[in-house]
Amino acid sequence: MNYTLNQLQIFLKVVQTGSVTKAAEALFLTQPAVSIQLKNFQDQFNIPLTEVVGRKLYVTEFGKEIAQAAEEIVNQIHSINYKTLAYQGQVTGRLKISVVSTGKYVMPYFLSGFIRQHPGVELVMDVTNKEKVIESLENNEVDFALVSILPSALNIERMDLLQNKLYLVGNSQNSEQNIALEDFEKIPLIFREKGSGTRTTMEGFIKHKNISVLKKMELTSNEAVKQALLAGLGYSIMPLIGIRNELYNQELKIIPIKGLPIKTMWSLIWMRGKKHSPVSELYLQYLQKAKAEIIEERFSWCEQY
Template identity: 25%
Template sequence: MDDPGDKITLRQMQIFLAAVESRSFLRAAEKLSLTPPAVSMQMSRLSECLGAALFEKEGRSVRPTEVATALVPYAARMVETLHEAVQVVEALQGRIDTQVRVAMVSTARNFGPQLMQEFRKRHPEADLQISIANREGVIAALEAGRADVALMGRPPSRVEVTAHQFAKHPYVLISHPDHPLARARRIRRGDLVHMPFLVREPGSGTRMVHEHFFRAADLPLPRAQEMDSNANIKQSVMANMALAFISAHTIALERQAQKLAVLRVEGMPQLRDWYVLHLSRRPPGPAARQFVDFVRTEGPAIMQGLFGPDFGAEA
């Protein structure tokens, strides 16, 4: 009996993924430099091979069926494997891969561009590309192959990564300089339970610090308003609206301008780590490997130059 899979091609998988992503045969055709009839014909053949409908018309768009949705991760793996194979062949042929796509969490924007610029000075041939997102966005970029390397705090647990620690990451508690607690020499955790706070979304580094700070002492979580960025949190604290836990690496300028105060709280600062990492199943190309090695070896000194050896260490 013939195997239906024998007639399925990698090109069909590429067209299929483009159609799913764009929800349109026309846009998929434009993306792949094909004609819409060619896309439609290939998707019809793929449906015939699988014995199941893959798309349903929805006005001028198409909607993936349940079968198509189930097929997506397998098609993506096939296309990704082909891409990796081509990269290996090119590397063996002496073609230097100059692309370095770095995804970083929003907190890392305070030093990530400097790291990349220092790397560019030593490797001017490198094609550096940067993207900044929240933690989930960075992990998604790695999984989807849109990023070669990531700069972030705690490595993800849902995907296997190769991670290298290169700097300490202090978290502190901040207030407006005129807040009554800003003058206190030592603040107990229990003194903060009834204070209003500002927090990031669940799963973020600062949100985890916030929750751990109180739960570790068996204290209830204080009233808190959620905000979508550190910039908004800083502006709100500078308006004396509330307190907030935040990365010390995000407030250097505000502290110098005396717009924010770091509170002397027991158990603070909390030290975490910064990592440069990549997916274990997808080793980075030559230039991206050079960037990883650069951050591992030169990153500590660059971070110290930016923030000082003991930045954020005072309690």
């Protein structure tokens, strides 16, 4: 057999994501490149590693065993790299963070300075919906999670990073200047998918205000909602943090309405009692010292709204 480390890493990512397309996105490769390497890897085995049923990819039992072995090999390679850097006096290790999808507008700014200071640290950041973020935290698959709604069922510790404000938003050209609460049953509302923190917050507002909503659309990402608003398909309650450019370019506008904005908090959370690695402990120390400066430098624009 003559498989490469690259093939092991690609196969492992395909198994973890359950999709060639998602693996390609996670590895910043094209889908054909991943497919070719996956085929080359498969060609070295007489037993199928994966199978496609109804356009869905499944990993065989043999494939799962190979994936487990591949993960052990990849971890050993990381260990060698870490030890080499540590011998040279650099901080090394992995920092694994799971982030709710809208948090992608927040988390990178609280990471960039730390990664620049410690180039030996490998960052693994998974951006997904709230349910999967909480699941990865509960399963101890990550060091930290970034959320805007704290999970009530988990015993956690937290560090608050930044206020999160949600407004009613519409297209600058086609939207009404003023909308009253009773008008909600007349306007098309765009929701995030179930499991999204933004969806939970939006539904909580509607329920609290006893609003009737008759027309609604459901989309699976903040970017998809934004594009629908830009196209004039309706209105949505959105986090301010994700629409900065569109507000500056006067493509979207905030529509004043009683009871908004909704204010929550972006918080970095971890399981209570978790034994932090040296890297994650160092990262918490970094945030304690640097977060006020990061907020002032990167997020002061939020104060004008």
